[in-house]
Amino acid sequence: MTELKSNSTKFDNLVEIHDMSFYRGARPIYKNMNLTVPKGKIIAIMGPSGIGKTTLLKLIGGQLKPQSGKILFDGENIPTLSRSRLYEVRKRMSMLFQSGALFTDLTVFENVAYPLREHLNLPEPVLRNLVLMKLQSVGLRGAANLMPSELSGGMARRAALARAIALDPDLIMFDEPFAGQDPISMGVIVKLIAEINQSLGLTCIVVTHDVNEVLSIADYAYIVAEKHIIAGGTSEELRQNDDMRVKQFLEGLADGPVPFHYPAEDYLTDLSRGIS
Amino acid sequence: MLNILARIGQSGINFIALFGQAGIMLFGALVGKPEFKKQFPLWVKQFYFVGVQSLTIIVVSGLFIGMVLALQGYFILTTFSAEASLGMLVALALLRELGPVVAGLLFAGRAGSALTAEIGLMKATEQLSSMEMMAVDPLRRIIAPRFWAGFFCLPFLTAIFIAVGILGGALVGVDWKGIDSGFFWSSIQNNVDWWHDTVNCFIKSFAFSIAATWIALFNGYNSLPTSEGISKATTSTVVYSSLVILGLDFILTSLMFS
Numbered sequence: 001m002t003e004l005k006s007n008s009t010k011f012d013n014l015v016e017i018h019d020m021s022f023y024r025g026a027r028p029i030y031k032n033m034n035l036t037v038p039k040g041k042i043i044a045i046m047g048p049s050g051i052g053k054t055t056l057l058k059l060i061g062g063q064l065k066p067q068s069g070k071i072l073f074d075g076e077n078i079p080t081l082s083r084s085r086l087y088e089v090r091k092r093m094s095m096l097f098q099s100g101a102l103f104t105d106l107t108v109f110e111n112v113a114y115p116l117r118e119h120l121n122l123p124e125p126v127l128r129n130l131v132l133m134k135l136q137s138v139g140l141r142g143a144a145n146l147m148p149s150e151l152s153g154g155m156a157r158r159a160a161l162a163r164a165i166a167l168d169p170d171l172i173m174f175d176e177p178f179a180g181q182d183p184i185s186m187g188v189i190v191k192l193i194a195e196i197n198q199s200l201g202l203t204c205i206v207v208t209h210d211v212n213e214v215l216s217i218a219d220y221a222y223i224v225a226e227k228h229i230i231a232g233g234t235s236e237e238l239r240q241n242d243d244m245r246v247k248q249f250l251e252g253l254a255d256g257p258v259p260f261h262y263p264a265e266d267y268l269t270d271l272s273r274g275i276s
Numbered sequence: 277m278l279n280i281l282a283r284i285g286q287s288g289i290n291f292i293a294l295f296g297q298a299g300i301m302l303f304g305a306l307v308g309k310p311e312f313k314k315q316f317p318l319w320v321k322q323f324y325f326v327g328v329q330s331l332t333i334i335v336v337s338g339l340f341i342g343m344v345l346a347l348q349g350y351f352i353l354t355t356f357s358a359e360a361s362l363g364m365l366v367a368l369a370l371l372r373e374l375g376p377v378v379a380g381l382l383f384a385g386r387a388g389s390a391l392t393a394e395i396g397l398m399k400a401t402e403q404l405s406s407m408e409m410m411a412v413d414p415l416r417r418i419i420a421p422r423f424w425a426g427f428f429c430l431p432f433l434t435a436i437f438i439a440v441g442i443l444g445g446a447l448v449g450v451d452w453k454g455i456d457s458g459f460f461w462s463s464i465q466n467n468v469d470w471w472h473d474t475v476n477c478f479i480k481s482f483a484f485s486i487a488a489t490w491i492a493l494f495n496g497y498n499s500l501p502t503s504e505g506i507s508k509a510t511t512s513t514v515v516y517s518s519l520v521i522l523g524l525d526f527i528l529t530s531l532m533f534s
Binding site for chain 1: 314401402403405406408409410411412413
């Protein structure tokens with residue numbers, strides 16, 4: 001596997017995961033996982049459904065604690081931070097949830113204004129302009145007064161993106177940003193991720209299984225399976241990877257190392273039991 | 277036999293663990309640096325949602341319960357020619373038992389279930405997680421204003437329930453059955469004791485408001501983020517709140533009136 005290296009100072013990596021293990025009850029989700037996310041890059045994390053990709057984002061965000069290992073955010077070990085320090089660190093990161101997670105009792109404008117009102121004491125005219133600028137950047141300035149229930153799925157995700165960049169964080173984590181989107185919405189979100197990375201220099205971690213979309217913008221991609229990273233590299237490097245698990249995932253093959261059939265006893269034995 | 281004992285023990289441990297989690301949730305919500313400027317608009321909103329929107333059911337139920345109480349009381353008291361004491365009967369029954377208990381049960385059904393469903397849905401739609409990721413503590417922003425709204429609103433609702441109930445009693449006793457209005461109201465004035473009846477009524481009401489709101493908030497916060505999980509949590513809120521209110525009522529009554 002190609003390990004992503006950063007060859008300057010250690011804090012050039014915004015996120016570093018070292019030998020991290022995480023269990024849900026007795027079930028291991030990650031075992032001795034290592035991963036690095038350099039500053040200012042778009043990093044894709046791909047893998048089959050149910051493998052724990054969202055869990056990985058929650059671990060980075062400190063919403064879950066690993067049983068062992070380190071998760072460093074700009075040099076600070078997230079699992080060992082005090083609650084107040086963790087909340088300070090979270091002001092520098094944000095997350096775009098799969099559902100958007102907009103507050104349903106607030107308008108789009110108030111949703112975007114929410115983190116600003118919570119953490120900054122801005123005069124109302126400044127706050128208004130700031131919110132409108134964020135909404136303009138995602139193309140939803142005209143929808144400022146709509147309620148989340150009046151938005152389409154794609155618009156809700158764009159509004160949530162405007163809220164996620166409201167505090168100008170250093171890191172944005174995208175949880176399945178393309179899931180359930182029509183091609184136009186998907187194209188818009190791909191464009192927006194690339195734009196906020198280039199214009200604001202934000203580090204982006206995109207968790208997804210939409211291979212083509214994410215590889216078109218990602219600087220580097222990891223594939224997660226079997227409780228750790230099984231491959232990593234640029235788009236080209238991954239496509240040339242000979243590992244059957246990588247090939248099956250990238251080419252969407254129905255059968256392979258991840259079997260088509262859920263483990264079961266012998267088919268004939270199972271059928272004949274019904275007859276007898 | 278051992279298995280049964282083990283199961284009972286396990287249930288006890290689970291209950292204590294849940295109680296501990298609920299305590300930690302409430303502690304996290306209520307203890308911390310006061311933020312009046314940020315909290316005040318949330319309080320107003322929740323007072324409206326929990327208190328004002330419960331008024332209809334409280335007023336209508338209070339009116340009918342007062343009327344039924346007066347009607348039944350009238351039938352019984354006339355057999356002893358004691359119908360002049362009808363006001364006292366209605367007022368004391370409402371102040372000592374029916375007011376706090378029925379208002380508490382209605383509150384658990386109307387506001388408690390709504391609080392659980394709202395918080396459960398916020399959890400299921402990742403609104404609580406997104407708040408945490410925005411470095412905003414959901415316990416302080418979501419749980420605390422709802423708790424205080426429940427805590428203060430139920431005693432107010434109880435007072436309204438009792439007042440409307442007594443008016444309903446007067447409507448039946450005085451306007452319908454023709455009891456002298458002076459007898460009706462003076463029997464209330466002479467027999468209702470401020471400390472023994474009214475203050476105890478509000479002590480009960482505050483106790484029920486803490487129990488019902490706490491149960492509703494914890495069930496929502498602890499619910500499984502699925503439609504079935506929210507449905508179960510909402511049902512649990514109504515069932516547990518009702519049972520706790522009735523149990524607490526017995527304990528408090530035995531302490532206050534024995």
